[in-house]
Amino acid sequence: MNGHAILYTGVTLAFWSTILIVGICxxxxxxxxxxxxxxxxxxxxxxxxxxxxxxxxxxxxVVGAAWGIYITGSSIIGGGVKAPRIKTKNLxxxxxxxxxxxxxxxxxxxxxxxxxxxxxxxxxxxxxxxRYSMFGAGLTVGFSNLFCGICVGIVGSGxxxxxxxxxxxxxxxxxxxxxxxxxxxxGVIVAILQTSKVKMGD
Amino acid sequence: xxxxGTMHLQRISASLAVLLALFxxxxxxxxxxxxxxxxxTSEGVSxxxxxxxxxxxxxxxxxxxxxxxxALNEGAKNVVLFLQDKMSIEDFTMYGGAFGxxxxxxxxxxxxxxxxxxxRLVLPAVSWPAxxxxxxxxxxxxxxxPLYMDPETLSQLRLNASSSALLVFRLPYGIGADLxxxxxxxxxxxxxxxxxxxxxxxxxxxxxxxxxxxxxxxEAASLSMEAGQGGGxxxxxxxxxxxxxxxxxxxxxxxxxxxxxYGPVEFKEGDETxxxxxxxxxxxxxxxxxxxxxxxxTPSTFGxxxxxxxxxxxxxxxxxxxxxxxxxxxxxxSFKLMFAMSQRHYKVSARRWFTLDxxxxxxxxxxATFNGSxxxxxxxxxxYRCESVTNFRWPLLTPRTSKDPSNQWRVSFEDFQIQGxxxxxxxxxxxxxxxxxxxPGIWMGLITSLLMVLVLTYGLHxxxxxxxxxxxxxxxxxxxxxxxxx
Numbered sequence: 001m002n003g004h005a006i007l008y009t010g011v012t013l014a015f016w017s018t019i020l021i022v023g024i025c026x027x028x029x030x031x032x033x034x035x036x037x038x039x040x041x042x043x044x045x046x047x048x049x050x051x052x053x054x055x056x057x058x059x060x061x062v063v064g065a066a067w068g069i070y071i072t073g074s075s076i077i078g079g080g081v082k083a084p085r086i087k088t089k090n091l092x093x094x095x096x097x098x099x100x101x102x103x104x105x106x107x108x109x110x111x112x113x114x115x116x117x118x119x120x121x122x123x124x125x126x127x128x129x130x131r132y133s134m135f136g137a138g139l140t141v142g143f144s145n146l147f148c149g150i151c152v153g154i155v156g157s158g159x160x161x162x163x164x165x166x167x168x169x170x171x172x173x174x175x176x177x178x179x180x181x182x183x184x185x186x187g188v189i190v191a192i193l194q195t196s197k198v199k200m201g202d
Numbered sequence: 203x204x205x206x207g208t209m210h211l212q213r214i215s216a217s218l219a220v221l222l223a224l225f226x227x228x229x230x231x232x233x234x235x236x237x238x239x240x241x242x243t244s245e246g247v248s249x250x251x252x253x254x255x256x257x258x259x260x261x262x263x264x265x266x267x268x269x270x271x272x273a274l275n276e277g278a279k280n281v282v283l284f285l286q287d288k289m290s291i292e293d294f295t296m297y298g299g300a301f302g303x304x305x306x307x308x309x310x311x312x313x314x315x316x317x318x319x320x321x322r323l324v325l326p327a328v329s330w331p332a333x334x335x336x337x338x339x340x341x342x343x344x345x346x347x348p349l350y351m352d353p354e355t356l357s358q359l360r361l362n363a364s365s366s367a368l369l370v371f372r373l374p375y376g377i378g379a380d381l382x383x384x385x386x387x388x389x390x391x392x393x394x395x396x397x398x399x400x401x402x403x404x405x406x407x408x409x410x411x412x413x414x415x416x417x418x419x420x421e422a423a424s425l426s427m428e429a430g431q432g433g434g435x436x437x438x439x440x441x442x443x444x445x446x447x448x449x450x451x452x453x454x455x456x457x458x459x460x461x462x463x464y465g466p467v468e469f470k471e472g473d474e475t476x477x478x479x480x481x482x483x484x485x486x487x488x489x490x491x492x493x494x495x496x497x498x499x500t501p502s503t504f505g506x507x508x509x510x511x512x513x514x515x516x517x518x519x520x521x522x523x524x525x526x527x528x529x530x531x532x533x534x535x536s537f538k539l540m541f542a543m544s545q546r547h548y549k550v551s552a553r554r555w556f557t558l559d560x561x562x563x564x565x566x567x568x569x570a571t572f573n574g575s576x577x578x579x580x581x582x583x584x585x586y587r588c589e590s591v592t593n594f595r596w597p598l599l600t601p602r603t604s605k606d607p608s609n610q611w612r613v614s615f616e617d618f619q620i621q622g623x624x625x626x627x628x629x630x631x632x633x634x635x636x637x638x639x640x641x642p643g644i645w646m647g648l649i650t651s652l653l654m655v656l657v658l659t660y661g662l663h664x665x666x667x668x669x670x671x672x673x674x675x676x677x678x679x680x681x682x683x684x685x686x687x688x
Contacts, residue, residue, distance in 0.1 A: 007666075008659075011659060033551065033634075034638060045642070052650070
């Protein structure tokens with residue numbers, strides 16, 4: 001068994017056996033009523049959700065951007081050995097990937113501006129909407145930027161190598177990259193919509 | 203030669219015995235209701251030393267009388283009994299110089315008496331009903347009535363070696379507000395012991411001396427002041443600083459001293475009990491002109507034979523209302539404490555739940571309302587129990603609005619249990635506790651850790667699939683040489 005198999009079987013086994021044993025205990029003692037998801041969602045601190053949203057927004061976006069840049073970058077550098085003319089034009093792919101990271105950091109700053117400490121608000125129901133909006137917005141922008149970054153990276157890598165072979169191909173391939181980049185933009189727009197409701201509601 | 207040798211041995215074994223006695227007093231298991239008893243005989247009386255009990259053993263009445271019988275049969279018939287009001291092993295630990303500070307010991311005369319006696323018996327744990335009855339036991343065994351004396355009257359008494367006498371010296375005890383007074387009292391008692399010993403020595407009459415007490419001076423050694431005060435555990439166990447903690451400890455001690463065995467407040471609709479309420483303590487506080495005035499409602503609500511007035515209470519299938527009526531609380535002629543509960547079927551959980559909707563204080567026409575339905579709920583068949591239900595310390599009760607008069611009140615229940623529906627035979631059903639297995643803090647930590655573990659797993663996966671490039675490896679070709687020089 002190689003390392004991967006051991007790691008994944010171990011983690012899965014631990015997870016499912018915990019769930020099974022906990023479930024059996026709840027059933028045996030007839031304490032199923034204490035399994036309360038609503039209690040968990042309302043009693044946990046709103047700041048955990050907000051912080052997770054902010055963290056996920058920036059970190060997942062950066063993962064996507066980094067992945068894209070590494071894929072594109074390696075191809076440009078490799079192709080540039082034989083065809084040095086590609087190096088300047090293909091930097092635009094890198095910039096598309098970088099934009100994804102910039103979306104992420106902008107959203108992280110926007111969301112973190114909403115995470116204020118106000119004790120009287122903690123009692124109001126409003127805080128429920130606020131914390132989940134922040135968490136959801138962070139999740140939205142993070143995941144959409146993650147996949148956008150990978151997508152732009154792989155397309156950019158193909159574009160660089162095609163450009164190295166035949167200079168006329170590059171411009172058409174750029175259109176594919178633009179579509180890929182638009183996905184990230186959608187994620188940012190939806191996240192802004194989610195958090196804007198919170199601002200107006202307050 | 204032999205006698206001095208045995209005297210030396212006796213001296214060493216005496217000091218060892220005293221040390222062992224003090225250490226075994228330290229080591230004895232639980233000192234809730236036990237009183238130590240020290241017995242020694244005067245010099246020149248040769249008796250067989252009795253085997254002390256095993257460590258941790260609590261000597262009961264029967265065993266104590268057999269010890270005393272053996273000691274008195276072989277020993278002298280004159281018994282000097284030093285009876286302190288209260289004594290516990292902790293007194294010896296704290297004031298007996300047990301930590302190497304012999305100079306601070308308040309028992310020098312006692313130690314001298316023990317070391318110079320010919321035989322001694324130390325019972326570190328005698329159950330206190332037995333030690334309470336020690337006068338009676340000695341009276342029976344000696345068949346004389348006890349004479350209560352002090353050192354002055356003793357010096358005027360003529361003792362006879364052949365006839366039995368029971369001389370009782372009552373010694374006071376007091377905990378006092380500070381350490382110094384307890385130390386002084388014990389020191390004074392030791393002085394009395396010393397005087398009596400010297401008088402007995404001057405009379406040169408063989409005697410047996412016993413030093414014990416009527417009652418233990420300390421309650422259960424550990425006041426359970428552990429995990430947080432609030433309903434449910436929390437990440438931050440303690441709020442407030444040192445002074446807060448001291449105040450808390452005092453309050454807890456006061457609450458604990460109250461005997462906790464009494465029935466719940468029952469409201470009967472006709473013949474059947476409908477609502478049950480129990481708490482260890484209930485107090486209300488009002489903020490008047492900048493200071494909090496508090497009133498403890500526990501003695502008028504709970505206790506043996508206490509029946510609070512429950513006019514205005516009602517209960518039916520879906521709503522229950524318990525009204526406790528008081529008089530003269532914090533300057534208000536009539537004061538009412540109302541608990542409003544309701545039960546209904548909830549579709550999502552497919553179960554009936556009951557909630558404590560409101561806790562109301564009504565006084566002089568004003569009504570202060572606290573909402574409790576957010577936190578105080580349980581399935582309808584069970585009761586709800588919580589260690590602390592308050593509106594200020596890990597609040598489970600919140601004022602209805604920010605302008606409500608309940609903002610000036612502080613209500614606090616300790617060890618609160620309530621049931622408003624499905625009550626059978628005036629006993630609480632299973633108590634659904636407000637504290638779950640995991641606190642919200644623990645859940646938050648678990649979720650965040652799980653996220654980190656997932657990220658770690660993914661990262662590990664990526665690293666583990668890196669392979670060294672072996673496309674251009676040629677095992678049969680020449681090895682690469684890196685020249686040292688240019």
